[in-house]
Amino acid sequence: MYRIGLDIGGTGIQMGIVNEKGQILARSGIETRLDIPFSEQVALMADCCKNMIKEGGYSLLDIVSIGAGVPGIGNQKTGEVVFCTNLGWHHVPFREEFRKHIDKPVFVDNDATVAGLAESVAGVSAGTASSVFITLGTGIGSGIVIGGRVWSGFHGTGSELGHMILETDGILCTCGNHGCVERYCSATAIIRMARDLLQRHPESMILDMCGGDPSKINARMVIDASREGDPVGEKVFRRFIRYLSQTIANVMNFLDPEVVVLGGGVSRAGSYLLDAVRTTVPDYILYKDLPMSRIELAKLGPDAGIIGAAMLS
Ligand SMILES: [Zn+2]
Structure with a gap:
Protein backbone atom coordinates (compact mmCIF):
# COMPACT_ATOMS: atom_id res chain seq x y z
CA MET A 1 0.00 0.00 0.00
CA ALA A 122 11.66 8.54 8.53
CA GLY A 123 14.03 11.18 9.85
CA VAL A 124 15.96 12.24 12.91
CA SER A 125 13.00 12.00 15.32
CA ALA A 126 11.85 8.56 14.10
CA GLY A 127 10.73 6.35 16.94
CA THR A 128 10.14 9.19 19.39
CA ALA A 129 6.84 9.69 21.19
CA SER A 130 6.81 13.47 20.78
CA SER A 131 8.72 16.01 18.75
CA VAL A 132 8.62 19.64 17.74
CA PHE A 133 10.06 20.63 14.38
CA ILE A 134 11.19 24.20 13.75
CA THR A 135 12.11 25.49 10.28
CA LEU A 136 14.53 28.38 10.28
CA GLY A 137 14.14 29.97 6.88
CA THR A 138 12.95 33.32 5.53
CA GLY A 139 10.26 32.90 8.17
CA ILE A 140 9.75 30.40 10.98
CA GLY A 141 7.48 27.38 10.69
CA SER A 142 6.86 24.63 13.19
CA GLY A 143 5.18 21.28 13.56
CA ILE A 144 4.14 19.31 16.62
CA VAL A 145 3.93 15.50 16.49
CA ILE A 146 2.56 13.64 19.51
CA GLY A 147 2.11 9.87 19.52
CA GLY A 148 2.70 9.67 15.77
CA ARG A 149 0.03 12.25 14.96
CA VAL A 150 0.36 15.91 14.15
CA TRP A 151 -1.20 18.47 16.44
CA SER A 152 -2.34 21.50 14.50
CA GLY A 153 -4.83 22.69 17.07
CA PHE A 154 -8.60 22.79 17.35
CA HIS A 155 -9.06 25.12 14.36
CA GLY A 156 -5.99 23.96 12.43
CA THR A 157 -4.24 27.21 13.24
CA GLY A 158 -1.95 25.95 16.00
CA SER A 159 1.80 25.43 16.14
CA GLU A 160 2.50 28.94 14.84
CA LEU A 161 5.70 29.20 16.81
CA GLY A 162 6.98 31.92 14.45
CA HIS A 163 4.27 34.24 15.73
CA MET A 164 4.74 33.60 19.41
CA ILE A 165 5.66 36.97 20.89
CA LEU A 166 9.21 37.15 22.16
CA GLU A 167 9.66 40.93 22.61
CA THR A 168 6.99 43.29 23.90
CA ASP A 169 6.94 46.36 21.63
CA GLY A 170 9.41 44.55 19.36
CA ILE A 171 9.75 44.70 15.61
CA LEU A 172 6.57 44.77 13.52
CA CYS A 173 5.77 41.37 12.01
CA THR A 174 4.00 40.55 8.75
CA CYS A 175 1.12 39.22 10.89
CA GLY A 176 0.46 42.65 12.36
CA ASN A 177 1.79 41.93 15.86
CA HIS A 178 5.07 43.23 17.22
CA GLY A 179 8.00 41.18 18.49
CA CYS A 180 7.18 37.76 16.97
CA VAL A 181 9.77 34.95 17.11
CA GLU A 182 10.00 35.13 13.30
CA ARG A 183 11.41 38.68 13.53
CA TYR A 184 14.34 37.43 15.69
CA CYS A 185 15.08 33.82 14.76
CA SER A 186 14.80 33.70 10.96
CA ALA A 187 17.30 34.22 8.16
CA THR A 188 15.56 37.56 7.62
CA ALA A 189 16.32 38.51 11.22
CA ILE A 190 20.00 37.60 10.87
CA ILE A 191 20.24 39.78 7.76
CA ARG A 192 18.47 42.69 9.45
CA MET A 193 20.69 42.56 12.54
CA ALA A 194 23.82 42.44 10.36
CA ARG A 195 22.74 45.40 8.23
CA ASP A 196 22.01 47.45 11.35
CA LEU A 197 25.43 46.76 12.84
CA LEU A 198 27.28 47.30 9.56
CA GLN A 199 26.24 50.93 9.54
CA ARG A 200 28.49 51.48 12.55
CA HIS A 201 31.09 48.88 11.60
CA PRO A 202 31.87 49.16 7.89
CA GLU A 203 35.21 47.40 8.54
CA SER A 204 33.36 44.07 8.95
CA MET A 205 34.27 41.34 6.45
CA ILE A 206 30.55 40.95 5.77
CA LEU A 207 30.70 44.12 3.66
CA ASP A 208 33.38 42.50 1.47
CA MET A 209 31.41 39.26 1.26
CA CYS A 210 28.37 41.10 -0.12
CA GLY A 211 30.48 43.08 -2.58
CA GLY A 212 29.90 46.30 -0.63
CA ASP A 213 26.14 46.06 -1.18
CA PRO A 214 24.25 45.36 2.07
CA SER A 215 21.12 44.47 0.07
CA LYS A 216 23.00 41.32 -1.05
CA ILE A 217 23.71 40.04 2.47
CA ASN A 218 22.35 36.58 3.26
CA ALA A 219 22.26 34.64 6.51
CA ARG A 220 25.01 32.30 5.38
CA MET A 221 27.46 35.19 4.89
CA VAL A 222 26.79 36.42 8.43
CA ILE A 223 27.21 32.95 9.95
CA ASP A 224 30.38 32.32 7.91
CA ALA A 225 31.76 35.67 9.08
CA SER A 226 31.00 34.66 12.66
CA ARG A 227 32.89 31.39 12.18
CA GLU A 228 35.84 33.42 10.90
CA GLY A 229 35.79 35.56 14.03
CA ASP A 230 34.41 38.73 12.46
CA PRO A 231 33.11 40.86 15.39
CA VAL A 232 29.88 41.89 13.62
CA GLY A 233 29.19 38.31 12.49
CA GLU A 234 29.86 37.01 16.01
CA LYS A 235 27.68 39.61 17.66
CA VAL A 236 24.74 38.91 15.33
CA PHE A 237 25.16 35.16 15.66
CA ARG A 238 25.31 35.30 19.48
CA ARG A 239 22.18 37.46 19.58
CA PHE A 240 20.38 35.15 17.14
CA ILE A 241 21.38 32.11 19.23
CA ARG A 242 20.03 33.74 22.38
CA TYR A 243 16.67 34.44 20.80
CA LEU A 244 16.50 30.99 19.25
CA SER A 245 17.53 29.30 22.48
CA GLN A 246 14.88 31.21 24.43
CA THR A 247 12.31 30.12 21.86
CA ILE A 248 13.40 26.49 22.07
CA ALA A 249 13.39 26.67 25.88
CA ASN A 250 9.86 28.09 25.75
CA VAL A 251 8.84 25.08 23.67
CA MET A 252 10.53 22.68 26.08
CA ASN A 253 9.13 24.33 29.20
CA PHE A 254 5.65 24.34 27.70
CA LEU A 255 5.47 20.97 25.90
CA ASP A 256 8.47 18.96 27.12
CA PRO A 257 8.85 17.08 23.81
CA GLU A 258 11.32 14.22 23.50
CA VAL A 259 13.13 15.97 20.65
CA VAL A 260 13.29 19.44 19.11
CA VAL A 261 14.33 19.24 15.44
CA LEU A 262 15.81 22.23 13.61
CA GLY A 263 15.38 22.41 9.83
CA GLY A 264 15.24 25.05 7.10
CA GLY A 265 17.97 27.02 5.36
CA VAL A 266 19.67 28.36 8.51
CA SER A 267 20.02 24.81 9.87
CA ARG A 268 22.58 24.19 7.11
CA ALA A 269 25.03 25.96 9.42
CA GLY A 270 25.19 22.44 10.91
CA SER A 271 27.16 21.72 14.06
CA TYR A 272 28.16 25.39 14.40
CA LEU A 273 24.49 26.20 15.00
CA LEU A 274 23.65 23.01 16.88
CA ASP A 275 26.54 23.29 19.33
CA ALA A 276 25.70 26.92 20.10
CA VAL A 277 22.03 26.13 20.71
CA ARG A 278 22.77 23.05 22.81
CA THR A 279 25.06 25.13 24.99
CA THR A 280 22.65 28.06 25.40
CA VAL A 281 19.21 26.44 25.78
CA PRO A 282 20.00 25.00 29.25
CA ASP A 283 20.30 28.59 30.57
CA TYR A 284 16.56 28.99 30.09
CA ILE A 285 15.29 25.53 31.05
CA LEU A 286 13.18 25.25 34.18
CA TYR A 287 14.22 21.89 35.59
CA LYS A 288 17.96 21.97 35.21
CA ASP A 289 18.62 18.84 37.25
CA LEU A 290 16.46 16.70 34.97
CA PRO A 291 17.42 15.44 31.50
CA MET A 292 16.66 17.97 28.78
CA SER A 293 14.88 17.25 25.49
CA ARG A 294 17.30 16.39 22.69
CA ILE A 295 18.00 19.03 20.06
CA GLU A 296 18.83 17.66 16.61
CA LEU A 297 19.19 18.83 13.00
CA ALA A 298 16.61 17.67 10.46
CA LYS A 299 17.97 15.07 8.07
CA LEU A 300 15.41 14.62 5.28
CA GLY A 301 15.98 17.99 3.60
CA PRO A 302 13.51 19.08 0.91
ZN1 LIG B 1 3.98 37.52 13.62
Whole structure:
Protein backbone atom coordinates (compact mmCIF):
# COMPACT_ATOMS: atom_id res chain seq x y z
CA MET A 1 0.00 0.00 0.00
CA TYR A 2 1.30 3.43 -0.96
CA ARG A 3 0.41 7.02 -0.25
CA ILE A 4 0.88 10.15 -2.32
CA GLY A 5 2.40 13.27 -0.85
CA LEU A 6 2.15 16.72 -2.43
CA ASP A 7 4.46 19.52 -1.40
CA ILE A 8 2.66 22.62 -2.61
CA GLY A 9 4.87 25.71 -2.80
CA GLY A 10 4.58 29.18 -4.24
CA THR A 11 6.71 28.36 -7.30
CA GLY A 12 6.42 24.59 -7.69
CA ILE A 13 4.44 21.53 -6.61
CA GLN A 14 6.50 18.41 -5.94
CA MET A 15 4.84 15.07 -5.42
CA GLY A 16 5.79 11.48 -4.78
CA ILE A 17 4.52 7.97 -4.15
CA VAL A 18 5.68 7.01 -0.68
CA ASN A 19 5.78 3.62 1.04
CA GLU A 20 5.09 2.96 4.72
CA LYS A 21 8.74 3.42 5.66
CA GLY A 22 8.66 6.93 4.25
CA GLN A 23 10.68 6.15 1.12
CA ILE A 24 9.81 7.98 -2.10
CA LEU A 25 9.36 5.40 -4.88
CA ALA A 26 8.30 7.69 -7.72
CA ARG A 27 8.17 11.42 -8.04
CA SER A 28 6.90 14.16 -10.30
CA GLY A 29 6.20 17.86 -10.20
CA ILE A 30 4.67 20.84 -11.92
CA GLU A 31 5.09 24.57 -11.78
CA THR A 32 2.66 26.47 -9.60
CA ARG A 33 0.29 28.40 -11.83
CA LEU A 34 -0.99 31.55 -10.23
CA ASP A 35 -2.84 32.76 -13.34
CA ILE A 36 -5.62 30.14 -13.18
CA PRO A 37 -8.49 29.56 -10.75
CA PHE A 38 -8.20 27.18 -7.79
CA SER A 39 -10.25 24.43 -9.46
CA GLU A 40 -7.88 24.39 -12.44
CA GLN A 41 -4.82 24.39 -10.19
CA VAL A 42 -6.21 21.29 -8.45
CA ALA A 43 -7.04 19.64 -11.78
CA LEU A 44 -3.42 20.07 -12.92
CA MET A 45 -2.12 18.57 -9.66
CA ALA A 46 -4.48 15.61 -9.98
CA ASP A 47 -3.44 15.03 -13.61
CA CYS A 48 0.20 15.07 -12.57
CA CYS A 49 -0.62 12.53 -9.82
CA LYS A 50 -2.37 10.21 -12.26
CA ASN A 51 0.56 10.38 -14.70
CA MET A 52 3.03 9.69 -11.91
CA ILE A 53 1.03 6.62 -10.84
CA LYS A 54 0.86 5.33 -14.41
CA GLU A 55 4.46 6.05 -15.34
CA GLY A 56 5.68 4.47 -12.11
CA GLY A 57 3.88 1.26 -13.01
CA TYR A 58 1.37 1.65 -10.17
CA SER A 59 -2.41 1.57 -10.15
CA LEU A 60 -4.88 3.83 -8.38
CA LEU A 61 -5.87 0.73 -6.41
CA ASP A 62 -2.40 0.74 -4.81
CA ILE A 63 -2.93 4.23 -3.40
CA VAL A 64 -4.42 4.50 0.10
CA SER A 65 -4.55 8.26 0.50
CA ILE A 66 -3.29 11.60 -0.72
CA GLY A 67 -1.86 14.29 1.53
CA ALA A 68 -0.80 17.83 0.80
CA GLY A 69 1.42 20.26 2.68
CA VAL A 70 0.71 23.93 2.03
CA PRO A 71 2.52 27.10 3.09
CA GLY A 72 -0.54 28.20 5.02
CA ILE A 73 -3.31 26.78 7.15
CA GLY A 74 -5.15 23.55 6.40
CA ASN A 75 -8.12 22.31 8.38
CA GLN A 76 -7.65 18.58 8.90
CA LYS A 77 -11.30 17.98 9.76
CA THR A 78 -12.87 19.70 6.77
CA GLY A 79 -10.04 19.36 4.25
CA GLU A 80 -10.30 23.07 3.60
CA VAL A 81 -7.28 25.28 3.03
CA VAL A 82 -8.12 28.19 5.28
CA PHE A 83 -5.54 30.38 3.67
CA CYS A 84 -2.44 30.04 1.59
CA THR A 85 -1.26 33.46 0.57
CA ASN A 86 1.38 32.31 -1.94
CA LEU A 87 -1.25 30.58 -4.06
CA GLY A 88 -4.00 33.11 -3.46
CA TRP A 89 -6.16 30.49 -1.71
CA HIS A 90 -8.62 31.65 0.90
CA HIS A 91 -11.15 29.20 2.34
CA VAL A 92 -10.93 26.77 -0.57
CA PRO A 93 -12.38 23.22 -0.34
CA PHE A 94 -9.17 21.39 -1.25
CA ARG A 95 -10.33 17.88 -0.29
CA GLU A 96 -13.68 18.20 -2.02
CA GLU A 97 -12.11 19.59 -5.20
CA PHE A 98 -9.30 17.04 -5.35
CA ARG A 99 -11.69 14.12 -4.86
CA LYS A 100 -13.55 15.12 -8.01
CA HIS A 101 -10.43 13.88 -9.84
CA ILE A 102 -9.10 11.12 -7.60
CA ASP A 103 -11.59 9.63 -5.18
CA LYS A 104 -9.34 8.75 -2.25
CA PRO A 105 -9.06 10.12 1.30
CA VAL A 106 -7.40 13.54 0.99
CA PHE A 107 -5.64 15.35 3.83
CA VAL A 108 -4.09 18.78 4.03
CA ASP A 109 -1.92 20.50 6.61
CA ASN A 110 0.73 23.16 7.03
CA ASP A 111 4.09 22.50 5.30
CA ALA A 112 6.22 22.79 8.44
CA THR A 113 3.84 20.47 10.28
CA VAL A 114 4.15 17.80 7.57
CA ALA A 115 7.94 18.20 7.51
CA GLY A 116 7.91 17.53 11.25
CA LEU A 117 5.77 14.47 10.68
CA ALA A 118 8.22 13.24 8.02
CA GLU A 119 11.16 13.58 10.42
CA SER A 120 9.19 11.65 13.03
CA VAL A 121 8.48 8.80 10.59
CA ALA A 122 11.66 8.54 8.53
CA GLY A 123 14.03 11.18 9.85
CA VAL A 124 15.96 12.24 12.91
CA SER A 125 13.00 12.00 15.32
CA ALA A 126 11.85 8.56 14.10
CA GLY A 127 10.73 6.35 16.94
CA THR A 128 10.14 9.19 19.39
CA ALA A 129 6.84 9.69 21.19
CA SER A 130 6.81 13.47 20.78
CA SER A 131 8.72 16.01 18.75
CA VAL A 132 8.62 19.64 17.74
CA PHE A 133 10.06 20.63 14.38
CA ILE A 134 11.19 24.20 13.75
CA THR A 135 12.11 25.49 10.28
CA LEU A 136 14.53 28.38 10.28
CA GLY A 137 14.14 29.97 6.88
CA THR A 138 12.95 33.32 5.53
CA GLY A 139 10.26 32.90 8.17
CA ILE A 140 9.75 30.40 10.98
CA GLY A 141 7.48 27.38 10.69
CA SER A 142 6.86 24.63 13.19
CA GLY A 143 5.18 21.28 13.56
CA ILE A 144 4.14 19.31 16.62
CA VAL A 145 3.93 15.50 16.49
CA ILE A 146 2.56 13.64 19.51
CA GLY A 147 2.11 9.87 19.52
CA GLY A 148 2.70 9.67 15.77
CA ARG A 149 0.03 12.25 14.96
CA VAL A 150 0.36 15.91 14.15
CA TRP A 151 -1.20 18.47 16.44
CA SER A 152 -2.34 21.50 14.50
CA GLY A 153 -4.83 22.69 17.07
CA PHE A 154 -8.60 22.79 17.35
CA HIS A 155 -9.06 25.12 14.36
CA GLY A 156 -5.99 23.96 12.43
CA THR A 157 -4.24 27.21 13.24
CA GLY A 158 -1.95 25.95 16.00
CA SER A 159 1.80 25.43 16.14
CA GLU A 160 2.50 28.94 14.84
CA LEU A 161 5.70 29.20 16.81
CA GLY A 162 6.98 31.92 14.45
CA HIS A 163 4.27 34.24 15.73
CA MET A 164 4.74 33.60 19.41
CA ILE A 165 5.66 36.97 20.89
CA LEU A 166 9.21 37.15 22.16
CA GLU A 167 9.66 40.93 22.61
CA THR A 168 6.99 43.29 23.90
CA ASP A 169 6.94 46.36 21.63
CA GLY A 170 9.41 44.55 19.36
CA ILE A 171 9.75 44.70 15.61
CA LEU A 172 6.57 44.77 13.52
CA CYS A 173 5.77 41.37 12.01
CA THR A 174 4.00 40.55 8.75
CA CYS A 175 1.12 39.22 10.89
CA GLY A 176 0.46 42.65 12.36
CA ASN A 177 1.79 41.93 15.86
CA HIS A 178 5.07 43.23 17.22
CA GLY A 179 8.00 41.18 18.49
CA CYS A 180 7.18 37.76 16.97
CA VAL A 181 9.77 34.95 17.11
CA GLU A 182 10.00 35.13 13.30
CA ARG A 183 11.41 38.68 13.53
CA TYR A 184 14.34 37.43 15.69
CA CYS A 185 15.08 33.82 14.76
CA SER A 186 14.80 33.70 10.96
CA ALA A 187 17.30 34.22 8.16
CA THR A 188 15.56 37.56 7.62
CA ALA A 189 16.32 38.51 11.22
CA ILE A 190 20.00 37.60 10.87
CA ILE A 191 20.24 39.78 7.76
CA ARG A 192 18.47 42.69 9.45
CA MET A 193 20.69 42.56 12.54
CA ALA A 194 23.82 42.44 10.36
CA ARG A 195 22.74 45.40 8.23
CA ASP A 196 22.01 47.45 11.35
CA LEU A 197 25.43 46.76 12.84
CA LEU A 198 27.28 47.30 9.56
CA GLN A 199 26.24 50.93 9.54
CA ARG A 200 28.49 51.48 12.55
CA HIS A 201 31.09 48.88 11.60
CA PRO A 202 31.87 49.16 7.89
CA GLU A 203 35.21 47.40 8.54
CA SER A 204 33.36 44.07 8.95
CA MET A 205 34.27 41.34 6.45
CA ILE A 206 30.55 40.95 5.77
CA LEU A 207 30.70 44.12 3.66
CA ASP A 208 33.38 42.50 1.47
CA MET A 209 31.41 39.26 1.26
CA CYS A 210 28.37 41.10 -0.12
CA GLY A 211 30.48 43.08 -2.58
CA GLY A 212 29.90 46.30 -0.63
CA ASP A 213 26.14 46.06 -1.18
CA PRO A 214 24.25 45.36 2.07
CA SER A 215 21.12 44.47 0.07
CA LYS A 216 23.00 41.32 -1.05
CA ILE A 217 23.71 40.04 2.47
CA ASN A 218 22.35 36.58 3.26
CA ALA A 219 22.26 34.64 6.51
CA ARG A 220 25.01 32.30 5.38
CA MET A 221 27.46 35.19 4.89
CA VAL A 222 26.79 36.42 8.43
CA ILE A 223 27.21 32.95 9.95
CA ASP A 224 30.38 32.32 7.91
CA ALA A 225 31.76 35.67 9.08
CA SER A 226 31.00 34.66 12.66
CA ARG A 227 32.89 31.39 12.18
CA GLU A 228 35.84 33.42 10.90
CA GLY A 229 35.79 35.56 14.03
CA ASP A 230 34.41 38.73 12.46
CA PRO A 231 33.11 40.86 15.39
CA VAL A 232 29.88 41.89 13.62
CA GLY A 233 29.19 38.31 12.49
CA GLU A 234 29.86 37.01 16.01
CA LYS A 235 27.68 39.61 17.66
CA VAL A 236 24.74 38.91 15.33
CA PHE A 237 25.16 35.16 15.66
CA ARG A 238 25.31 35.30 19.48
CA ARG A 239 22.18 37.46 19.58
CA PHE A 240 20.38 35.15 17.14
CA ILE A 241 21.38 32.11 19.23
CA ARG A 242 20.03 33.74 22.38
CA TYR A 243 16.67 34.44 20.80
CA LEU A 244 16.50 30.99 19.25
CA SER A 245 17.53 29.30 22.48
CA GLN A 246 14.88 31.21 24.43
CA THR A 247 12.31 30.12 21.86
CA ILE A 248 13.40 26.49 22.07
CA ALA A 249 13.39 26.67 25.88
CA ASN A 250 9.86 28.09 25.75
CA VAL A 251 8.84 25.08 23.67
CA MET A 252 10.53 22.68 26.08
CA ASN A 253 9.13 24.33 29.20
CA PHE A 254 5.65 24.34 27.70
CA LEU A 255 5.47 20.97 25.90
CA ASP A 256 8.47 18.96 27.12
CA PRO A 257 8.85 17.08 23.81
CA GLU A 258 11.32 14.22 23.50
CA VAL A 259 13.13 15.97 20.65
CA VAL A 260 13.29 19.44 19.11
CA VAL A 261 14.33 19.24 15.44
CA LEU A 262 15.81 22.23 13.61
CA GLY A 263 15.38 22.41 9.83
CA GLY A 264 15.24 25.05 7.10
CA GLY A 265 17.97 27.02 5.36
CA VAL A 266 19.67 28.36 8.51
CA SER A 267 20.02 24.81 9.87
CA ARG A 268 22.58 24.19 7.11
CA ALA A 269 25.03 25.96 9.42
CA GLY A 270 25.19 22.44 10.91
CA SER A 271 27.16 21.72 14.06
CA TYR A 272 28.16 25.39 14.40
CA LEU A 273 24.49 26.20 15.00
CA LEU A 274 23.65 23.01 16.88
CA ASP A 275 26.54 23.29 19.33
CA ALA A 276 25.70 26.92 20.10
CA VAL A 277 22.03 26.13 20.71
CA ARG A 278 22.77 23.05 22.81
CA THR A 279 25.06 25.13 24.99
CA THR A 280 22.65 28.06 25.40
CA VAL A 281 19.21 26.44 25.78
CA PRO A 282 20.00 25.00 29.25
CA ASP A 283 20.30 28.59 30.57
CA TYR A 284 16.56 28.99 30.09
CA ILE A 285 15.29 25.53 31.05
CA LEU A 286 13.18 25.25 34.18
CA TYR A 287 14.22 21.89 35.59
CA LYS A 288 17.96 21.97 35.21
CA ASP A 289 18.62 18.84 37.25
CA LEU A 290 16.46 16.70 34.97
CA PRO A 291 17.42 15.44 31.50
CA MET A 292 16.66 17.97 28.78
CA SER A 293 14.88 17.25 25.49
CA ARG A 294 17.30 16.39 22.69
CA ILE A 295 18.00 19.03 20.06
CA GLU A 296 18.83 17.66 16.61
CA LEU A 297 19.19 18.83 13.00
CA ALA A 298 16.61 17.67 10.46
CA LYS A 299 17.97 15.07 8.07
CA LEU A 300 15.41 14.62 5.28
CA GLY A 301 15.98 17.99 3.60
CA PRO A 302 13.51 19.08 0.91
CA ASP A 303 12.00 15.56 0.62
CA ALA A 304 10.39 16.02 4.04
CA GLY A 305 7.54 17.94 2.38
CA ILE A 306 6.52 15.02 0.18
CA ILE A 307 7.12 12.29 2.78
CA GLY A 308 5.27 14.08 5.57
CA ALA A 309 2.31 15.00 3.38
CA ALA A 310 1.96 11.36 2.37
CA MET A 311 1.92 10.35 6.05
CA LEU A 312 -1.07 12.55 6.91
CA SER A 313 -4.08 10.53 7.97
ZN1 LIG B 1 3.98 37.52 13.62
